Amino acid sequence: AQSVTQPDIHITVSEGASLELRCNYSYGATPYLFWYVQSPGQGLQLLLKYFSGDTLVQGIKGFEAEFKRSQSSFNLRKPSVHWSDAAEYFCVISGGGADGLTFGKGTHLIIQP
C-alpha cells in the first residue's frame, strides 16, 4: 500500500527566510507526487506535481520540489517565505491508477514577523 510521511507537524520560519518541508513516500514504483496547500477558510490548492522527467519541479507561488528516488523523498522548498505562506501543507501520493489521492498528515507552517 502507498503511504506518505511528513515528519514535521509544525514548522516556524521567519519572514524572508528559506523553507524546506520534508516528505517521504512508500510505493513500489514511481508514484505521482503532489504538494497541496490548505489555508484557513480556503480550499485545498495544488502547488506542484511530479511524475517523470526533471526531478526539480517548479510550482506556483515560488515553490519548488525535488524528487529523490534513492531517498524516497519529495521535499518542498521556497527561497524566501512571505507571511501569506502561513498554511497547512500536504504531501500527496497517487498510484497512478484509479485510486484517489493519499495525503500525508500535513505540516503546519507558521511565519514569524
Add this chain to the structure above:
Amino acid sequence: DTGVSQDPRHKITKRGQNVTFRCDPISEHNRLYWYRQTLGQGPEFLTYFQNEAQLEKSRLLSDRFSAERPKGSFSTLEIQRTEQGDSAMYLCASSLGASSYNEQFFGPGTRLTVL
C-alpha cells in the same frame, strides 16, 4: 464563481439522524471525488465517480454511507444513522480526464458536527 461548490457549508445534527451533502463540480469535469478530513489529519479518500459511474470505494466508506452522481454532474453523499465519529469535514474535488495525475480542484467542504 466557476469552482467546485458544496452545500451546506456547515451541518449540525443529532446522533442517529440522516444527513445529505451536495457537491457541484467544475462544469465538464468528468471525475468527482469525495474525501473526509478530521482535525489534525490530511484528507482521506472515500470514493470517486467517472461520469455517473462509481468506480471505487474506500474501506472507510461503511454501509451507512452512500454516494450518487445520477447524471454525471452534481453528486450527493448521504450518511445514515450518523455517529459522533462521523464528525469531520467532507471535501469534494473534481478533475478532467482519466488519470489521477490530473489536478483535482477542491471545494470548500461541508463541516459535519454530530452531537
